[in-house]
Amino acid sequence: MRAFVTVGSTKFDALIQKVFSQEVLEALQKQGYTEVIVQCGNSSFEEQRGAADGEHPVIVQRGGLVVEYWKFKPTLEEEYERADLVISHAGSGTILDVLRMGKPLIVVPNPTLLHNHQQELADVLAEQNYIKSSSVDDLSTTIEEFGGSTLLNRFPRFDGTRFAKILDETMGFA
Template sequence: MRVFVTVGSTRFDRLVQWIVWDKVLDVLRDNGYTDVVIQCGSMGFQRLPGNGATSFESRGCNIQVYRFKPSLEQDYDAADLVISHAGSGTILDVLRKPKPLIAIVNDSLLDNHQKELADALSALGHIKTLRDAIHDIGQDTLIPFPPLDGSRFRMILDREMGYDV
């Protein structure tokens, strides 16, 4: 099984370093995950266990690392689990797949919008925060995210413009 880890367009070295930590790789491997693909952003590859390599093995996991791609769609599709920064674009892209998602808040950013979004979606049961994921390890308790309904925006706009009938 495959885990896809993404930091988005910002730098989130702590998330990448946490994923390649021996204890985390052991937990992933023990739960059947043997492939770990990491989108690390602008983090230096030399800070990873593979001595600067973009592909290496550690703790029984095959790890591939890259900086950026024009689209993460293929990585989302190929993943059995996504571990991500708590950015709104990434969260919504993954939830619409639907894929299990663990969102990690990047608290080094200037405001706490990631924490607010992650807490709200976690409370609704759509994602797990790291604290929830550790507590519920091995339990499939996520509630599917509702599909996109483009007509809702039109209805809200019509109501605000006074066109509702």
């Protein structure tokens, strides 16, 4: 099984450092994961040396897991498709992409960003049971509790007509 970790275009040192920690790698292994793919962006972490683009990933063994990491790729769609679990910062674009694919998602908001806006989004989606939300400190526990047996709600398909109806009503066309 494959877990994919992404911070998108941001720098989220705490999340990437935690993903490389023994406790998180052990939690993933206990849940049956054999591969961990990490899109680390510009984050600073001990293993960052050698991290390049997705065409030239660094691949290491960590306690029975194959860990591959790199900074950026033009698109992450293939990584989302191949993942059995996605662990992500709480960027709205990333969340929507992953939820529309129907992939299990653990979201870790970055509290250092403007007004902690990622936490608000994560809280709402977790309350509606579309995602699991975690802090950096609780990530290993969240992974263990999530365990694949947790059923999340299926995110609704995109319906562009809903926005058009709201706009028509607002403008007085309906």
